[in-house]
Amino acid sequence: MTQPSKSELAILKVLWVEAPLSAREIQEKAGPQLDWSFSTTRTTLSRMVDKALLRPNTKHGVRVYTPVDSKARTLSGVMREFFGTVLEMKGPLPTAAFHDSKMLSEMEWLELDRLLNESGDDD
Amino acid sequence: MTQPSKSELAILKVLWVEAPLSAREIQEKAGPQLDWSFSTTRTTLSRMVDKALLRPNTKHGVRVYTPVDSKARTLSGVMREFFGTVLEMKGPLPTAAFHDSKMLSEMEWLELDRLLNESGDDD
DNA sequence: ACATGTATGTTACATCAGTAACATCTGTCA
């Protein structure tokens, strides 16, 4: 699974709050922060579909996007990669330290902890 | 300060163990892991100088490279960036959780803690 | 002085990500 880039992560974040959303809706929610033109948002969405980060669907005639992986699963991959390459920590990772990050709910932290610690393979 | 890429970080890591080193020496230490040709290593070194990640010097007629920033300073930047964008944690960051990472000595962890927590500006 | 081996300088090419325009298609309103 390819890791999302910084920009792609920004888009995933809005879709984790609410999905599916159309390109137009995503632009409205993420565009201001990203300072992107609508075109740019669309290109990025298209590439994310290519990379299987998003799954496209057609609802009421428009194309809408849904994240393929849950927030916890995606972040566990990103965090594993980070800790592995930057800090060279391979085994179980400490996540309790971040539980006040607001990025994830208690439930999601539980899932992330499970993914990060219960061996490298996933369901 | 530009963040080092994954490959650049690998080179920094060998130079944090011992510096300055020549391109040839760096290749001997990092090449096998990176699986790079000597040419590739040299190109990367050159770009790192451009980005002010390394400072070149000439010792005994050969070009040697020294990291511009300490391990602690570099990693603090990388970690701040990561926690900011991925986990959206802006204030003081918890690092105690990683103290068994082996990447840094006690002294270096102290420096890193200081850099990460004592406001955004640095000396 | 010449050859041979390192060291250094220069150039090249692919891919990906950032950033965006142009072109087309289609449905809806007047």
Added chain:
DNA sequence: TGACAGATGTTACTGATGTAACATACATGT
């Protein structure tokens, strides 16, 4: 039914990074 708005498809350009070869210069032994 014709025009316009919005949706989708296609193409383009730049910079960074991965990856590497070619070409040249310099030192050292014979």
